[in-house]
Amino acid sequence: MINASLSPSSTELVINVLAMVLEQGKPLDRAYSHHFSGLKLAPSEQARITSVTGDILRRLNLYCYLADISTEDIERMGSRLLNAWHMFYELPIPKLQYTLAIDEEDFAKRLASAKEDPALFDGCPEWLDKLGTAQLGEAWPKERAALAQAPKRYLRVNALKTTAADLLSQLAREGVEAREVPGVPSALEVISDAALFRTECFKQGLFEQQDAGSQHVAAAVAAEPGMRVIDACAGAGGKTLAIAAQMQGKGRLLAMDVEQWKLDNLKQRARRAAAHNVETRIIASSKTIKRLKLSADRVLLDVPCSGLGVLKRNPDAKWRDTPERLPVLVALQKEILQSYSRMVKVDGILIYATCSIMPEENRQQVDAFLSANPNFSFIDDETVSVAETGFDGFYLARMKRNQA
Numbered sequence: 296m297i298n299a300s301l302s303p304s305s306t307e308l309v310i311n312v313l314a315m316v317l318e319q320g321k322p323l324d325r326a327y328s329h330h331f332s333g334l335k336l337a338p339s340e341q342a343r344i345t346s347v348t349g350d351i352l353r354r355l356n357l358y359c360y361l362a363d364i365s366t367e368d369i370e371r372m373g374s375r376l377l378n379a380w381h382m383f384y385e386l387p388i389p390k391l392q393y394t395l396a397i398d399e400e401d402f403a404k405r406l407a408s409a410k411e412d413p414a415l416f417d418g419c420p421e422w423l424d425k426l427g428t429a430q431l432g433e434a435w436p437k438e439r440a441a442l443a444q445a446p447k448r449y450l451r452v453n454a455l456k457t458t459a460a461d462l463l464s465q466l467a468r469e470g471v472e473a474r475e476v477p478g479v480p481s482a483l484e485v486i487s488d489a490a491l492f493r494t495e496c497f498k499q500g501l502f503e504q505q506d507a508g509s510q511h512v513a514a515a516v517a518a519e520p521g522m523r524v525i526d527a528c529a530g531a532g533g534k535t536l537a538i539a540a541q542m543q544g545k546g547r548l549l550a551m552d553v554e555q556w557k558l559d560n561l562k563q564r565a566r567r568a569a570a571h572n573v574e575t576r577i578i579a580s581s582k583t584i585k586r587l588k589l590s591a592d593r594v595l596l597d598v599p600c601s602g603l604g605v606l607k608r609n610p611d612a613k614w615r616d617t618p619e620r621l622p623v624l625v626a627l628q629k630e631i632l633q634s635y636s637r638m639v640k641v642d643g644i645l646i647y648a649t650c651s652i653m654p655e656e657n658r659q660q661v662d663a664f665l666s667a668n669p670n671f672s673f674i675d676d677e678t679v680s681v682a683e684t685g686f687d688g689f690y691l692a693r694m695k696r697n698q699a
């Protein structure tokens with residue numbers, strides 16, 4: 296994808312999106328929709344812009360260092376940043392009307408010294424490198440390097456409507472090239488640049504866009520038709536819809552969250568996917584949880600987390616987040632685990648999950664929960680490593696309730 300220079304107009308768009316994210320603090324997807332609306336960009340050009348913007352955000356500190364500018368000065372110095380980015384990939388520099396040129400000799404010196412600093416080369420802010428090293432030790436550098444790579448595009452075959460083989464051939468008829476993903480039977484990897492959401496297959500609800508790691512976590516719920524299942528931090532329902540397919544639409548699937556707009560979004564997606572056994576419920580207070588005491592065969596707690604496993608896909612988070620957020624999240628996860636586990640019935644299974652690879656949010660939480668709750672026993676756990684799988688990074692643990 297990164298094999299040709301951007302046009303001058305696309306360069307300007309990338310600078311504007313970056314400035315909106317980094318200087319106005321807007322989420323990346325909102326910055327894209329703001330700047331793309333009203334433009335008649337070809338899907339391939341739009342894909343190039345998002346791919347270059349993503350790459351710059353994944354290694355923003357590296358490109359800023361090469362451009363000799365600060366990460367806070369993108370609006371004013373954006374052309375210099377984009378020049379450095381083109382020089383890094385040895386691409387001809389776009390001919391902008393106003394541009395801040397970079398001295399080639401100076402650039403070569405900076406590049407040589409950046410290569411001596413692996414954390415900088417992987418686009419890792421200092422606070423994150425310290426945290427990753429403290430949490431993961433020797434395993435951190437390879438995860439850090441993997442988090443600097445572009446994410447692959449995956450979709451989940453909606454088993455309520457189709458099969459992987461049928462979807463592959465229908466997508467091929469619409470010009471979308473995809474292939475199966477070893478180890479994740481519900482997933483297909485999209486290998487062409489197609490505009491997926493414009494396809495008939497999408498309109499018919501034959502698939503959802505979802506990372507293969509997230510699908511792997513949903514598979515661990517192993518819900519069966521007729522069960523009573525609660526997805527208590529359902530958000531817009533990525534995992535809920537996967538669970539509905541496991542249940543073949545039979546049984547009761549309750550999707551809960553503290554944000555109504557996410558549940559509204561979920562309802563819409565569930566309709567398109569024909570996931571008719573999904574019910575949504577807002578968590579208004581602890582009473583909502585209490586009323587569901589000992590009621591579910593499976594409870595999935597996909598808790599709010601640092602998101603440090605999904606930085607490939609959300610690279611802007613690295614430049615917004617601070618290390619102070621982690622202890623706050625860890626305390627919230629602990630509270631959710633303790634309180635929401637009440638909904639698991641005897642012999643039922645609790646599935647705790649995060650999109651983080653940091654032990655403090657993962658195994659350490661589970662161990663603390665198990666020692667405070669001897670009525671639950673550990674079944675298994677797994678960290679989906681970004682480096683080993685190429686997927687987003689996740690964690691999941693399964694625990695069984697043995698007594699009320």
Ligand SMILES: C[S@@+](CC[C@H](N)C(=O)[O-])C[C@H]1O[C@@H](n2cnc3c(N)ncnc32)[C@H](O)[C@@H]1O
Binds near residue numbers: 509531553
């Ligand atoms: C990691 S996201 C869930 C992603 C979702 N399961 C998916 O697969 O698309 C965590 C969710 O927890 C929700 N949340 C935050 N605090 C919560 C709480 N106290 N109880 C329940 N959900 C909460 C957030 O609104 C967010 O939607």
